[in-house]
Amino acid sequence: MGRELNRLATKTVQALGKGKFCDGGGLWLTKADQRRGKWSFRFMMAGRAREMGLGIWPDTSLAEARRKAEDARAKTREGLDPILERDRARRDMRRNLHLLEDVARDAFEARKAELKGDGKAGRWFSPLALHVLPKLGKMPVIEVDQIAIRDCLAPIWHKKGDTARKAVNRLSIVLRHAAALGLDVDLQATEKAKALLGKSRAISRNIPALPWPEVPGFYESLSDGTVTHLALRLLILTGVRSAPLRFIREEQIDGDVWTIPAEAMKGRKGATESFRVPLSAEALSIIDAARRHSRDGFLFPSVRKGVISDATMSRLMERRGMEARPHGFRSSLRDWLAECTDAPHEVAETMLGHATGGAVVKAYRRTDFLEQRRALLERWAGHVTGGAGQVVKLAGAGK
Known part of the structure; x- marks a missing residue:
């Protein structure tokens, strides 16, 4: 590399036409024509000639190219390859600038x-x-x-x-x-x-629930036979969460048992256990009424596509001026179980799909208390309906 530095001048660079021009110290300008060019630094490393790009001219000025060339020369004096060092610096920058x-x-x-x-x-x-x-x-x-x-x-x-x-x-x-x-x-x-x-002063609020003595009155008012009314009725009768209820399919029902697939239960994907829900006579009548609305295998389809949304059920209660929301009926059922039955804690919690006991207990317990839950849900249906199932008027019937 030539030792004489700064051979070029800014005006000279602007006037030069096509060709290769040395500024000294390994800095070269290669011009495609009078308007375009590129800077490069040529050096020897381990007996090999190397060339390192320093930028496009005129975006990179002569002064900036000289600064870059001097940095590269400093690397070579230390026995470092400036190309490899620049690549390493770029990798470090990308690594450290993850947003x-x-x-x-x-x-x-x-x-x-x-x-x-x-x-x-x-x-x-x-x-x-x-x-x-x-x-x-x-x-x-x-x-x-x-x-x-x-x-x-x-x-x-x-x-x-x-x-x-x-x-x-x-x-x-x-x-x-x-x-x-x-x-x-x-x-x-x-x-x-x-x-x-610091400790948060915010008060955690549970989802508002309708007191269990008031559930029969609300249940009775859901008598139009629409998808929303039927879905809310079955939600109340079974005590399940909104999502599996809204996505219930015909093939999930076998006689008087509804089996919710493992992936539809609350929690992470990859769950291995499905959940059986015993269906009371009243629940079966609601399912039978819902079949006339079914579409693509779903018992509670939305008006356009997919299934009824949780917001649809919530809005019905909101329009009636109620603070309670659909998910709160699980609390209504749980309170009724505690206050009106002698159901053991494990059975009552299982009715809501809650896991009880430690890992060892769960490993040895094989029952899901299906028959005990069946009897309790029949009693709950009796409470909800006032002792007898209410007549459901099918939507659109008689028109």
């Missing part, structure tokens, strides 16, 4: 297979998308510390306690995912942030 929003989405994709409905039903990503990423999403994940998390969640910490708790838990999972990617993150950042935020 939180990108890592968060990657963590969600990796975890999705474990979540019910791929995380959509439970809106796993929502706390991050609504309360964390708008403020911290563009921050490199390695820079996310307890101060940033505290400042981000402070506005909701004492107002929306449950949401804030979910957000900080999801963020902790994201940071663990970042660590697994090899990023230098502070895994204790979320715990430190919680210490800075």
Whole structure:
């Protein structure tokens, strides 16, 4: 490489036409024509001639090209290959500049297979998308510390306690995912942030439930035979959650037993146990009435496509000025079991699909108390209907 430096001048570079021109010290300009060119640095490494691109002219000026060439020469004096060193620096930059929003989405994709409905039903990503990423999403994940998390969640910490708790838990999972990617993150950042935020003053509120003595009156009012009325009636009679009820299919019913598939039960995908629900005579009559509405195998289809939504049932109760919501009927049933029956705790909890006992107990217990639950649900149906099943007027009948 020539030792004479700075042979070119800015005006000279502008005037040069097509050709290759040396500025000295290994810096070359190759011009395609008078308007376009590229800078390169030529050097010897381990007995081999090497050439390193330094940028496009005129975007990269003569002065900038000289600075880059001097940096490269410094590397060669240390016995380092400037091309390899630049590639390593770029990899380190990409590694260290992972944005939180990108890592968060990657963590969600990796975890999705474990979540019910791929995380959509439970809106796993929502706390991050609504309360964390708008403020911290563009921050490199390695820079996310307890101060940033505290400042981000402070506005909701004492107002929306449950949401804030979910957000900080999801963020902790994201940071663990970042660590697994090899990023230098502070895994204790979320715990430190919680210490800075203090104990939340937000009051956790249970989903409002209709007191069990008032359920018969509401049940009786659901007499139009519409999909919404029938779905709410069966929800009340069985004590199941909204999702498996809304997605109930004809083939899941065998005689007087409804078997909910394992993947439809609350929890993670990959569950191995289905759940049997004994159907009272009243429940069977509701199912029979719902069959005339069935579409694509679903007993409770929506007007357009798919199945009835949870919001549809909730809106019916809301329009009536009720605070209670559909999910609350599980509490109504549970309170009735506690106050009006002698059902053992394990049986009452099983009626709601709750797991009871430790791992050892569950490993040895093989019963799901089907017959005990059948008798209790018949009694519950008797309470709900006032002692006798109510006549259901089929929607559209008599028109």
